[in-house]
Amino acid sequence: MGRRKIAVRATAFTYRVLLEEGALADLGKSMRLLFPTTKTLLVSDSRVFSLYGDQALKSLKKEMWQVGTFLIRPGERSKTLHTLSRLFDAAVETGLDRNSPIIALGGGVVGDLAGFAASTYMRGVPLVMVPTTLLAQVDSSIGGKVAVNHPRGKNIIGNIYPPRIVLIDPSVLNTLPKRQLRAGLAEVIKYGIIENSSFFRLLEENLDQLIAGDSLFLAEAVERSLQSKARVVEEDEYEKDYRRILNFGHTIGHALETATAYRYYLHGEAVLVGMYAAVKIAVQLNLLERASAGRIISLIEKIGLKKPPAGLTAEKVIDKLRQDKKRRDNNIIFVLPTAIGSAIMVPVSDLQLIREAVELYFKHKTI
Ligand SMILES: NC(=O)c1ccc[n+]([C@@H]2O[C@H](COP(=O)([O-])OP(=O)(O)OC[C@H]3O[C@@H](n4cnc5c(N)ncnc54)[C@H](O)[C@@H]3O)[C@@H](O)[C@H]2O)c1
Numbered sequence: 001m002g003r004r005k006i007a008v009r010a011t012a013f014t015y016r017v018l019l020e021e022g023a024l025a026d027l028g029k030s031m032r033l034l035f036p037t038t039k040t041l042l043v044s045d046s047r048v049f050s051l052y053g054d055q056a057l058k059s060l061k062k063e064m065w066q067v068g069t070f071l072i073r074p075g076e077r078s079k080t081l082h083t084l085s086r087l088f089d090a091a092v093e094t095g096l097d098r099n100s101p102i103i104a105l106g107g108g109v110v111g112d113l114a115g116f117a118a119s120t121y122m123r124g125v126p127l128v129m130v131p132t133t134l135l136a137q138v139d140s141s142i143g144g145k146v147a148v149n150h151p152r153g154k155n156i157i158g159n160i161y162p163p164r165i166v167l168i169d170p171s172v173l174n175t176l177p178k179r180q181l182r183a184g185l186a187e188v189i190k191y192g193i194i195e196n197s198s199f200f201r202l203l204e205e206n207l208d209q210l211i212a213g214d215s216l217f218l219a220e221a222v223e224r225s226l227q228s229k230a231r232v233v234e235e236d237e238y239e240k241d242y243r244r245i246l247n248f249g250h251t252i253g254h255a256l257e258t259a260t261a262y263r264y265y266l267h268g269e270a271v272l273v274g275m276y277a278a279v280k281i282a283v284q285l286n287l288l289e290r291a292s293a294g295r296i297i298s299l300i301e302k303i304g305l306k307k308p309p310a311g312l313t314a315e316k317v318i319d320k321l322r323q324d325k326k327r328r329d330n331n332i333i334f335v336l337p338t339a340i341g342s343a344i345m346v347p348v349s350d351l352q353l354i355r356e357a358v359e360l361y362f363k364h365k366t367i
Pocket of ligand 1: 045047048051074076106107108109110112133135140144145146155172173175176180267
């Protein structure tokens with residue numbers, strides 16, 4: 001695979017995404033070309049660091065970077081103000097000044113945390129994203145959303161702060177657990193469904209190879225996904241309207257995550273269920289033809305819907321939806337597909353319709 005580049009236009013500047021086998025080994029050099037400074041802080045989680053930390057540090061030191069490191073425990077529970085405060089301590093101890101970049105080496109948790117730190121440390125320092133999960137490579141590393149959680153809610157303290165560069169090494173996906181890979185694939189098919197019918201067809205032909213972790217197909221899927229996301233965020237960086245189509249699957253997905261206290265589903269797994277239910281709702285509202293719905297459902301089934309946990313009922317999911325921030329007046333806002341490759345936002349007031357769609361998931365074959 002050769003080097004592939006995508007330019008993403010943000011309000012503040014245009015940044016590049018480099019997708020290349022070996023991008024991690026070139027981290028120091030790629031940063032040297034962009035930043036005339038000497039100090040940097042490498043933020044990672046302990047699992048990713050144990051796999052790729054040496055390679056990253058070696059590459060940085062070769063280019064004379066003085067590197068501080070800050071490691072978090074893997075997982076969502078590290079995305080807090082408390083961790084952020086310790087990250088700032090590390091930044092001060094490393095001697096970062098207002099031009100020193102912060103590097104996020106890891107999945108979406110590291111990216112969101114380090115990104116939010118970069119957006120506020122000394123009123124903003126450059127951010128370098130080196131995403132290592134499929135979800136982070138196709139979604140969270142571009143678009144600029146950065147955040148930490150509050151005990152009362154996810155991503156409540158956040159910002160829109162684009163990275164200066166995104167370096168994607170597809171070979172790091174070789175060590176990603178299969179469950180994480182499948183969860184990331186939910187976000188990949190999302191782009192085909194809402195935005196790009198030719199990508200959808202490509203996924204119909206090649207999803208088996210992607211699930212098997214085939215590197216060439218994965219690199220292609222990452223590139224096509226990034227192009228999709230870039231098109232959407234370039235049009236509406238601050239999520240005034242159009243960018244919300246990226247929330248396809250998130251209305252019910254989010255309700256599932258909160259109903260299970262974020263402990264059962266991976267984000268992508270919950271979104272996959274949400275996409276399934278949204279397709280069922282779209283058909284009932286005559287927005288989507290059955291034939292197209294069937295094609296979408298068969299991709300979803302290939303990735304595999306996760307079995308609901310014991311004790312969870314459709315009614316509990318509906319209860320969470322009633323409290324959702326996507327609710328407006330008496331309506332719950334859904335992103336619904338209208339064809340393969342296009343979606344719209346629709347306020348839905350009929351709770352029975354939503355309940356039936358969720359119940360279909362409870363009855364569906366799961367993994
Ligand atoms: N900013 C955005 O636009 C955006 C979009 C979607 C999701 N998110 C956020 O992303 C987070 C979820 O991200 P995630 O799914 O990447 O989870 P994650 O960052 O928790 O990573 C998942 C697990 O995979 C491990 N891991 C990472 N890379 C690996 C590799 N190459 N090999 C082996 N193990 C590896 C990590 O140590 C971790 O245990 C959530 O906090 C969510 O809110 C942000």
